[in-house]
Amino acid sequence: MQTPVVLVWLDCVAGDLFVEMYKKGYLENLVEIFEEGFFVENAVSCFPTVSEAAEGGIISGFFSGETNMVGERYFSRKQQRIKHYKFNARAEKDFNPKLRRKTLDAIIENSVAMGRIIHISEEVVDLIATRYEREGSLKIVERRIEIASKIAAEKKPNMLFFTISADYISHVYGRRSNMVKRFIKRFDELFPYLIEALDEAYGNGNYLLFVFSDHGSANVSKHLDLPAFLSEEGFNPAIPDLLIERRETNSAALSNGRRIGLLYFAHPEYGWRRRPGYKVLRNYPGKGDLLKLLVQEEGIEQAFARKDRRSVVVVSREGEGIIEYDSRSDKYRYRVVSGSDPLNYEIESRWMSEEEWLKATYDKEYPDAVVQIYNIFKTENCGDIVLNAASGWDFWEPWDIPYPELKASHGGLSRDEMVTFILAKGPKIRKSEIGYSRLIDIFATIAACYNMREIAADSHATERMLKQ
Numbered sequence: 001m002q003t004p005v006v007l008v009w010l011d012c013v014a015g016d017l018f019v020e021m022y023k024k025g026y027l028e029n030l031v032e033i034f035e036e037g038f039f040v041e042n043a044v045s046c047f048p049t050v051s052e053a054a055e056g057g058i059i060s061g062f063f064s065g066e067t068n069m070v071g072e073r074y075f076s077r078k079q080q081r082i083k084h085y086k087f088n089a090r091a092e093k094d095f096n097p098k099l100r101r102k103t104l105d106a107i108i109e110n111s112v113a114m115g116r117i118i119h120i121s122e123e124v125v126d127l128i129a130t131r132y133e134r135e136g137s138l139k140i141v142e143r144r145i146e147i148a149s150k151i152a153a154e155k156k157p158n159m160l161f162f163t164i165s166a167d168y169i170s171h172v173y174g175r176r177s178n179m180v181k182r183f184i185k186r187f188d189e190l191f192p193y194l195i196e197a198l199d200e201a202y203g204n205g206n207y208l209l210f211v212f213s214d215h216g217s218a219n220v221s222k223h224l225d226l227p228a229f230l231s232e233e234g235f236n237p238a239i240p241d242l243l244i245e246r247r248e249t250n251s252a253a254l255s256n257g258r259r260i261g262l263l264y265f266a267h268p269e270y271g272w273r274r275r276p277g278y279k280v281l282r283n284y285p286g287k288g289d290l291l292k293l294l295v296q297e298e299g300i301e302q303a304f305a306r307k308d309r310r311s312v313v314v315v316s317r318e319g320e321g322i323i324e325y326d327s328r329s330d331k332y333r334y335r336v337v338s339g340s341d342p343l344n345y346e347i348e349s350r351w352m353s354e355e356e357w358l359k360a361t362y363d364k365e366y367p368d369a370v371v372q373i374y375n376i377f378k379t380e381n382c383g384d385i386v387l388n389a390a391s392g393w394d395f396w397e398p399w400d401i402p403y404p405e406l407k408a409s410h411g412g413l414s415r416d417e418m419v420t421f422i423l424a425k426g427p428k429i430r431k432s433e434i435g436y437s438r439l440i441d442i443f444a445t446i447a448a449c450y451n452m453r454e455i456a457a458d459s460h461a462t463e464r465m466l467k468q
Contacts, residue, residue, distance in 0.1 A: 002158050003427055003449055004207040005108060006198060007058070007442070008148075009115070010187065011051060011165035012410060013213040014175040015043070015420035018184055022421075027188040030211070030423065033195060037209075037425030038465045042362050042436040045215045047372040048260040049410045049417040051163075052091060054214035054439060055117055059103040060096075061443035061459025063371075065378035068094045069118070071256025071411065074381040075238060075264045077272045081245045082254065088243045091118045094381065102455050104446060108159040112151055114144070115163030124151060136168040136179075141186045149197035156201050174407040175217045175416065208426035208449060210442055217408040218259060218416045223396040224299030224389070226253035226261050233287065235265075241399035254383070255395035257411025261300070261387030265290070276384060278307045290385060291315040299393035302342050302413075304386040306377040314373065316342035323374045332357060334370045343369055354460060362436040367418045371460075388413045430467040437464050 010018075019041050021027050046053040046064055048071055056067030064070050069091065073084040083089035095118050103120060105111050111121035115129070126147055132140035144164040152160055166183045173179040198207060230237040230251050238252040250266040267274040268285045282289050291303045295317050303315045307322065314321040319339025325332050335349035336342075343366050352360065357370050376382055389395060394409035410417045420439060428449060444461035447453060456463065 002108065004157070004202045005104075005159045005161075005446055006152075006207055006209045007159070007161040008194075008209070008211045009055075009161070009163040010184075010211065010213045011115075011163050012167040012170045012215060012217055013184060013420070014170070014180065014216040014416065015213060016216070016416070017176045017180065018213065019421050021181070021184055026185065029188045029191050033191065034211075034423045034425050036431050037423060038429050038431070039424075039433045040422040040437045040464075041433065042367075043212065043420050043422045043439045043441075044358065044362055044368045044436065045418050045420050045439045047369070047376060047413055047418065048256055049215035049412060050257040050260070051167075051214050052085070052117055052256075056095060057438075057440040058214075058442050059105060059118065059120075060099045061440050061447075061456055061461030062096075062099060063375040063378075063440075063460060065376040065382060066096060067099060068096050068379045068381050070262065070376065070379060070381050071254075071260065072117075073254055073256065074262060075252035075254060075383070077264065077275070077380070079245060080238075080247060080249065080272055082238055082240055082243050082252065084243055085117065092120055095120075096379075102458075104159065104161075104443065107447060107450050107452055107455070110157050111159035111161065112155055112157040113161045114148065114151070115165065116161060121159070121161070122157075133165045133168055136172055138169075138179075138183055138186050140164060141183065142190055145187075145190045145194045149194055152194075152197045152201040170217050170408050171406055172403050175219060177407075206427065208429065208446065209424065211423040212439065212442065213420040214439070215257075215410050216417050216420060217410040218389075218391070218394075218412060218414050220259070220389075220392060220394045220396075220406060220409045222299060222393045223406070224297060224393055225397055226255065226263070226387075226395050227397065229253070229297065230263075233293065240397055252383075253395075255397065255411065257417075258394040258396045258400075258406075258409035259389040259412035259414075259417065261385075261389070261395050262383030263294075263385040263387065264383050265385075278305060278313075281305055281384060294385065294387060299390050299395070300387050301390040302388045304373050304377075304388070305384065312374050312377055314342045316340075318342070323370050325374055326351060330354075332370050332374060355462065358436065358438065362419070363415075365415055366413045367415055368438070369413055373413075375460075424465050428466045430465065432465075434464060438462070441465070 053064035056069035331351040444456035444463040447456040
């Protein structure tokens, strides 16, 4: 008999705030419920720190460049238009077809989802919850738990995967605002009702339960309009608020979560039929070095570009580094090639495994950046240049969601955005607290419980939560 799985996704809840409230005893119900469970204090999310990348990683164990989930929108070179999952594209169609038979949905038959982006399982659409989310109402917590409890009671799915979103309130009120604290506290107050329903449906202790956030957010007060910047530099960018084909364009600039920038450029000679290579990006006709041009802007902290099949460059105003990958040893090296370290790592330059890089950087300003920056360039959907916003800045565009005031954004590489948490309990889950993991390790744990360790072995996910 399959062990049921329940995944509760708290969208855009700041990891440091949740951990602080949990460890100080402000979340009494969660502390009691997970007393015999597993707690990860620093669970590193997927870059870019947007829901699409996190969901793709959790259901497959792979990073965004391998799942093709680089955000809610990207620029299609073939169609010469912006593709947006809320309007003219579907995430499940773009999700890497080679991974579809290796996802949680494929491993666990009979799954029901609510609030997911990649619609592979049966989807329950709750318009009332959607309205609450768009209004920034805390009623969304009670509504989601109520409907999830009904689904468990009536359908008894083998996997129940649902989101409760604090995205709007985090953006508008701030990442550690009283409103977000009230959201977390309300979730703690109502969580026992979900547990009661799950126990009734599956039996006490007979199901795997995970609670986590997909990403955090960073405080912002200043905004850089990337399409306007490209226009000022003499480019003709695609208009991001019009999802139409525009053959005369020679560039596109998009933000996802508003703190990552994806920039696409037509080849000076072959147009959109060919990507401009690294040498072209560093010496674009009439523009010069695009990476150095971009990082001179106050709102941009770093620019990343693929140099060749085995290396990616990292450029800031103060210096330049290079990330290298060796396929034979499956190890990465990061070294500074000029100026000061763009990632401020102060780590000895040597070849290290993914696990070693995670351990060495999970508490740094840019956690897991070496591994994840390298891997984002594996997808055609990625921009030619990827930008990370500077502290206090984002790439919010004037046409975008009309927030009353935007106090926090996400998508970028900062610790505030990248580090979240995981709570887990159930059969075979050990009682433990660990300092760090990746969010995608949830995939490896579930795969192991379903005797599918070989699938996780091919991914980046590591099993850390089960009893030995």
